[in-house]
Amino acid sequence: MSRLHPSLIIGAPVFAGLDAGALDDILSRAQTVRLSKGDLAFRQDQRADRFFLLLHGRLRVTRLNAEGGQVVVRFIAPNDLFGVGMAIGAATYPGTATAVVDSLALVWPNSAWTDLVAAYPSVAVEALQSLGARLQDTQERVLDLSTLNVEQRIAGAVLSLAAQAGRATEDGTLIDFPLSRQDLAELTGTTLHTVSRTLSAWEAKGLVVSGRRRITVRDGPGLEVIAGKN
Amino acid sequence: MSRLHPSLIIGAPVFAGLDAGALDDILSRAQTVRLSKGDLAFRQDQRADRFFLLLHGRLRVTRLNAEGGQVVVRFIAPNDLFGVGMAIGAATYPGTATAVVDSLALVWPNSAWTDLVAAYPSVAVEALQSLGARLQDTQERVLDLSTLNVEQRIAGAVLSLAAQAGRATEDGTLIDFPLSRQDLAELTGTTLHTVSRTLSAWEAKGLVVSGRRRITVRDGPGLEVIAGKN
DNA sequence: TCCCGTCGTTGCGCGCGAGCAATCTCGCTC
DNA sequence: GAGCGAGATTGCTCGCGCGCAACGACGGGA
Numbered sequence: 001m002s003r004l005h006p007s008l009i010i011g012a013p014v015f016a017g018l019d020a021g022a023l024d025d026i027l028s029r030a031q032t033v034r035l036s037k038g039d040l041a042f043r044q045d046q047r048a049d050r051f052f053l054l055l056h057g058r059l060r061v062t063r064l065n066a067e068g069g070q071v072v073v074r075f076i077a078p079n080d081l082f083g084v085g086m087a088i089g090a091a092t093y094p095g096t097a098t099a100v101v102d103s104l105a106l107v108w109p110n111s112a113w114t115d116l117v118a119a120y121p122s123v124a125v126e127a128l129q130s131l132g133a134r135l136q137d138t139q140e141r142v143l144d145l146s147t148l149n150v151e152q153r154i155a156g157a158v159l160s161l162a163a164q165a166g167r168a169t170e171d172g173t174l175i176d177f178p179l180s181r182q183d184l185a186e187l188t189g190t191t192l193h194t195v196s197r198t199l200s201a202w203e204a205k206g207l208v209v210s211g212r213r214r215i216t217v218r219d220g221p222g223l224e225v226i227a228g229k230n
Numbered sequence: 231m232s233r234l235h236p237s238l239i240i241g242a243p244v245f246a247g248l249d250a251g252a253l254d255d256i257l258s259r260a261q262t263v264r265l266s267k268g269d270l271a272f273r274q275d276q277r278a279d280r281f282f283l284l285l286h287g288r289l290r291v292t293r294l295n296a297e298g299g300q301v302v303v304r305f306i307a308p309n310d311l312f313g314v315g316m317a318i319g320a321a322t323y324p325g326t327a328t329a330v331v332d333s334l335a336l337v338w339p340n341s342a343w344t345d346l347v348a349a350y351p352s353v354a355v356e357a358l359q360s361l362g363a364r365l366q367d368t369q370e371r372v373l374d375l376s377t378l379n380v381e382q383r384i385a386g387a388v389l390s391l392a393a394q395a396g397r398a399t400e401d402g403t404l405i406d407f408p409l410s411r412q413d414l415a416e417l418t419g420t421t422l423h424t425v426s427r428t429l430s431a432w433e434a435k436g437l438v439v440s441g442r443r444r445i446t447v448r449d450g451p452g453l454e455v456i457a458g459k460n
Numbered sequence: 461t462c463c464c465g466t467c468g469t470t471g472c473g474c475g476c477g478a479g480c481a482a483t484c485t486c487g488c489t490c
Numbered sequence: 491g492a493g494c495g496a497g498a499t500t501g502c503t504c505g506c507g508c509g510c511a512a513c514g515a516c517g518g519g520a
Contacts, residue, residue, distance in 0.1 A: 411497075430498095
């Protein structure tokens, strides 16, 4: 088994402030998983016996309800911890994680979590912070769904994705992973039809350039006016 | 200053598994706050310098957005920890906590949090679990807002409140604190008008009995059929 | 290179639920 | 006990955005 190098996880907030020895110890318990585009890291309601850290790529987490309704919970970026069902007291994964591009992750068995927080208490504190940030985001989303109209929500989602995964191009800020109209609809609580109409209208106004699973923000401030969160 | 008795916090999940000495130490850092109906424990965007544990009563947490839209984030029950902005890395409170009945809480300065998690690591672990549960709930709410119609959402909210704060009466299960149509609307992402119409229709069918800020569930299974989460 | 599947676009009609307004009633306050 | 204000009810209308359907187009794979 090949040795993993500490530089792999030095950028991850969960392990911030730990020394090389600690990182080495942590890595010695991990394995790597390759996920090709479309592969699942875990499936909703499956027993949550492992947790992950994304090294490279991008994952989409979706959640289904009994009637077949589905939402996109979030997109996972490199250095994000995910699938921590056990740490938060859930026996099963609350959603399904799908690679939207070829990705690479580290994976630990659940038993490692207890050991890690015991040996390195800062890990629990950092996990608490990151979970808190996710709770804030999710509450913000509830507020948006309850009080904003569809166009405002789509604008907000596009801006937030551009901030999270934007890459500067000559046309503007490209959201740097494949994102379908359906994904955006499930992120904003609407239908792909309405998203498609909205993006077409924005494109006519020169606010964005969009293509098949690609969106480039050309006029960020213009979108912010639409989003109306000033 | 009068001594606080450990039995006060023995039922709180955050402090589960700690011995009498530990509880005593924790209590020695706390003060009590009385909140009359309508009083605020903290206000949104105010500096988050204290955290609380509810001993008795009920609080409503609301969150506002820039346009004046408002949602009810949650209702706080006795033994719930709340206002833990600092633990999750937020400098300010993300919402406003209002007492809906006369209430009593313990309060600690933020500095106590660091000491507590250092001295009693299980506190961080328990906090992580409770935060995880709240994240699950909030994500569920996003799913509901995105995929269910208004009547289903109201039914779900009423059932969940009855489960959280229900008291058996001769008429059925009474939600045991003042809950206005407006509250229920802000909890389900609709308007008080629609909530009022819906409750009237349910009352005509014998599913609930409702009055001024009071709702009694008469036919729980009937509401579950409407909620449709089977 | 062709083919096929996935993804995107757009038109049309309808229904849910918002918005507005007027009235009613309960219950707290002095 | 009287008065007042917050909360609840209900009718009416209108529009946003969903649902359906049909077509179009891009791009990956053999």
